[in-house]
Amino acid sequence: MYDLSFDDTQKIELKPQVQARPYQEESLSIMFGTGRARSGIIILPCGAGKSLVSISASRRICKSCLCLATSVVFVDQWTEQFKRWSTIREDEVCRFTADDKEDLHRNAGIVVTTYNMVAFGGIRSKESEKLIEEIRNREWGLIMDEVHVVPAQVFRKVISITKSHCKLGLTATLVREDDRISDLNFLIGPKLYETNWLDLVKCGFIANVQCTEVQCPMTKEFMEKYLKKEIQRKSMHFMR
Numbered sequence: 061m062y063d064l065s066f067d068d069t070q071k072i073e074l075k076p077q078v079q080a081r082p083y084q085e086e087s088l089s090i091m092f093g094t095g096r097a098r099s100g101i102i103i104l105p106c107g108a109g110k111s112l113v114s115i116s117a118s119r120r121i122c123k124s125c126l127c128l129a130t131s132v133v134f135v136d137q138w139t140e141q142f143k144r145w146s147t148i149r150e151d152e153v154c155r156f157t158a159d160d161k162e163d164l165h166r167n168a169g170i171v172v173t174t175y176n177m178v179a180f181g182g183i184r185s186k187e188s189e190k191l192i193e194e195i196r197n198r199e200w201g202l203i204m205d206e207v208h209v210v211p212a213q214v215f216r217k218v219i220s221i222t223k224s225h226c227k228l229g230l231t232a233t234l235v236r237e238d239d240r241i242s243d244l245n246f247l248i249g250p251k252l253y254e255t256n257w258l259d260l261v262k263c264g265f266i267a268n269v270q271c272t273e274v275q276c277p278m279t280k281e282f283m284e285k286y287l288k289k290e291i292q293r294k295s296m297h298f299m300r
């Protein structure tokens with residue numbers, strides 16, 4: 061639990077016409093209900109509006125927020141989402157990627173970057189070194205997208221590099237292929253909120269889903285790659 065009453069540096073506001081949906085409000089009231097910010101994970105199905113929940117959360121955290129995405133494409137999307145939903149000024153959102161190293165806003169602001177950019181252990185450019193130093197020195201509200209797919213060691217490194225009393229993890233599913241889902245519990249916090257996608261479909265908030273299996277032949281190139289991977293996988297099992 062993190063007491064917000066000492067923070068007043070970040071001044072993001074949602075645009076006047078923006079109205080959070082009931083389940084979005086509910087998830088936020090669980091995170092901020094006590095006047096303090098609880099760290100943890102919010103689980104919402106694809107298309108349910110995790111972006112608006114996160115931006116509303118960053119508004120309530122009242123300090124600089126570091127928004128971590130899994131790829132540069134999502135860095136662009138997150139940057140757009142901040143501009144779409146909030147009144148934040150262009151210079152208050154900084155993108156930190158291999159190709160874009162924008163200056164951090166002096167007082168408080170949003171930095172959108174990838175997990176790999178923060179966790180990178182090799183030699184960095186001067187600009188990148190300067191930014192990562194600033195990231196290390198400032199205290200952040202952490203917004204962590206797609207927490208179920210980030211490799212465990214990258215995740216740990218990011219958490220160890222960034223100073224934060226308030227972490228929000230987002231995902232559509234709390235299932236990990238590497239079986240390290242319980243790590244998220246102590247690295248971020250417990251599950252704060254989860255909603256049933258069928259309820260959201262019924263209320264018309266997300267589209268209905270229809271699953272159909274369609275079998276088709278693999279192309280030659282794809283089949284070759286598939287077989288190669290399969291052989292590698294089997295030899296790994298043998299070595300264990």
Ligand SMILES: Nc1ncnc2c1ncn2[C@@H]1O[C@H](COP(=O)(O)OP(=O)(O)OP(=O)(O)O)[C@@H](O)[C@H]1O
Nearest residue numbers: 079080081084104105106107108109110111112232
């Ligand atoms: N409160 C809201 N009012 C109006 N539209 C909303 C609201 N919340 C979400 N949406 C709409 O729902 C769509 C999905 O939102 P968003 O991309 O944030 O979902 P998501 O949960 O991040 O999805 P994904 O898991 O696929 O990334 C967007 O087009 C957005 O405009």
